[in-house]
Amino acid sequence: MVPSSVVNILLFLHEADAMATLRSTLARVAQQEDINFLLTNRIPRRLATRFIGWFGRIENPVVRGLSIGLWRLFADLDLSDARKTSFRSLHDLFIRELKPGARLADPDPAVLASPSDAIVGASGTVKAGQVLQVKGMPYSLRDLLGDEQMAVAHEGGAYVTLRLTSAMYHRFHAPHDLRVESVTYISGDTWNVNPIALRRIEQLFCRNERAAICTVLCGTGHRVTLVPVAAILVASIRLRFLGASLDLRQGGARQISCDAGLRKGEEMGWFEHGSTIILFAPAGFRLHDAVREGGTIRAGQPLMHLPSEAAG
Structure with missing residues (x-):
């Protein structure tokens, strides 16, 4: 009883x-x-x-x-x-799933869709190998990605930070038709990633557990990198295209080669709770007109415009 x-x-x-x-x-x-x-x-x-x-x-x-x-x-x-x-x-x-059709991806091939439900954080251009976690708090892209060559490839490109709160839908999806070429898993700490911590802890995203997912957009060849960052109570990132049962932590820090094709809006993986995804795109990509720092976005909604020549 x-x-x-x-x-x-x-x-x-x-x-x-x-x-x-x-x-x-x-x-x-x-x-x-x-x-x-x-x-x-x-x-x-x-x-x-x-x-x-x-x-x-x-x-x-x-x-x-x-x-x-x-x-x-x-x-x-x-x-x-x-x-x-x-x-x-x-x-x-x-880790709940949603009803079919609850997060339809914008079908426009000239648009990069948001991979997740999120609050929009810092965004801008990669300059001298650095990006911002909040105003006045830069961090090294090389330290985040764990790869100098990958960081150099994104120099001058666009980035946007997407923070998932604990109550949000925790799965994330392909922002465009793409192929995943590799995943670099980096073990780390479990600092909170809320705005309060971001204003106090330098290089916070570079301290936490994370995975750099390197992709190539179908039809354009543009290289887009998504970096899911785990946090306190959340240190587990699952990637469906690598096998839902694979716990990245089990094998430690490493690079995993793969060749996984995903359609726009198809599920990529999930967090065991809420956290952050940082998306890096080449020069010429720009935030969609409706995207504003501090605003809320849902998976599938327009996040970035592709360069006009790619759209053509």
């Missing part, structure tokens, strides 16, 4: 007004930078990440109900477009 105290907690968590009030209070506390940074970074990050990886897969109904209920307090979770609304575990909810 489920203890009455647990029943009471579950009933409370399903009271919409109570949840909204408590969530608002917690949000105000979390928005205070010192508290937020302390709670999300000054803890044993890797230990916490391993624990959540284990805890999130527990399928006990009481544990599942409590953990999902508590998560709702911190995140504005919308499941209206989820393929299913009943989940075996917290992890099952994190």
Whole structure:
């Protein structure tokens, strides 16, 4: 029998007004930078990440109900477009799939679509081998990609940072018809990647676990690199085109050659929670007119315009 105290907690968590009030209070506390940074970074990050990886897969109904209920307090979770609304575990909810047609990719071949749902972060042009994580905080593209030649190839090109929040849909998709040529996996730390941490930790994206996915666009030959960056409670990136069961962490840092063709909008992989994708495109690519820093974008929506000659 489920203890009455647990029943009471579950009933409370399903009271919409109570949840909204408590969530608002917690949000105000979390928005205070010192508290937020302390709670999300000054803890044993890797230990916490391993624990959540284990805890999130527990399928006990009481544990599942409590953990999902508590998560709702911190995140504005919308499941209206989820393929299913009943989940075996917290992890099952994190990596949820969507209803068919929920994220249709823009069909225009002159448009690079967003690979994921995200909040748009820093963007611009790669200059002298550096890009920005936030204003006034540059980082080295070579350090991010782990490859000097790859970094040089993107000099003068465009980039955009896409941050996935914990409540968002966590799968990411091909931004164009393309072929994946290689994946460079780089093991690393699990710093939070929210704006508060980005303003405080130099070279943050270069510290965390990440994978540089090198692709060639079909029909144009342009080389586009996507870099999924893991974070605290999220240190697991799965790539469907390499096999959904492959855990990149198992083999350590390495480069994996491949030749995988993907159609625009086809699923590439997923995070075990939320995190960041940084997309690098050649010179001549530019952000779509509707894309603004701080704005929200959904997978499949226009992200960049290809050069006019490529569109022709």
